[in-house]
Amino acid sequence: QVQLVESGGGVVQPGGSLRLSCAASGFTFSSYGMHWVRQAPGKGLEWVAFIRYDGSNKYYADSVKGRFTISRDNSKNTLYLQMNSLRAEDTAVYYCAKVMSSTSCPQWWGQGTLVTVSS
């Protein structure tokens, strides 16, 4: 079955950097687009970024554009989110999600990794 396991979260100071990973299994990773979605403590869901199955196109929320970079390594079945210039408002649980075939609809979600930006 589909498994998505995020890692790399932790506590970082404002202005710092962190790289999140999402290890995928149970499906042909190289055939599906992937999202990152975050959820601040006690808040709703916020889309962060998307990458096409082959990495050819990437899209970002305005709130992270220029600071975050989404990438993937299809040989390692792994999705990444490089986060730079972190701010307190980036504090959230970050989820990776696999899309449904032929759509951009997030279908399967990982359990998330918590990023805390605090001095």
Place this chain on the structure above:
Amino acid sequence: EIVMTQSPATLSVSPGERATLSCRASQSVSSNLAWYQQKPGQAPRLLIYGASTRATGIPARFSGSGSGTEFTLTISSLQSEDFAVYYCQQYNNWPPVTFGGGTKVEIK
């Protein structure tokens, strides 16, 4: 950016009763609308996509309807495991993918 608005914010329902959740889009999203269920400490789970198609393994008591800008998620007879937060999300005009603010279904 398409804004998704859910109502009510909180819905108090007794077990066995029917629950009706609403989602409105600021402009048409055709039928490219999904519903998710999220329980405390868990990831969201896809319930409905294409406005009305149940995802794999989702019980028949969950149904979705609507198109364009008005959508409804109905839970026909609430079970104890259905008390959770529900989000709608459009994937028609993106980026960005946008989510509603959520409806919390709580025990009355």
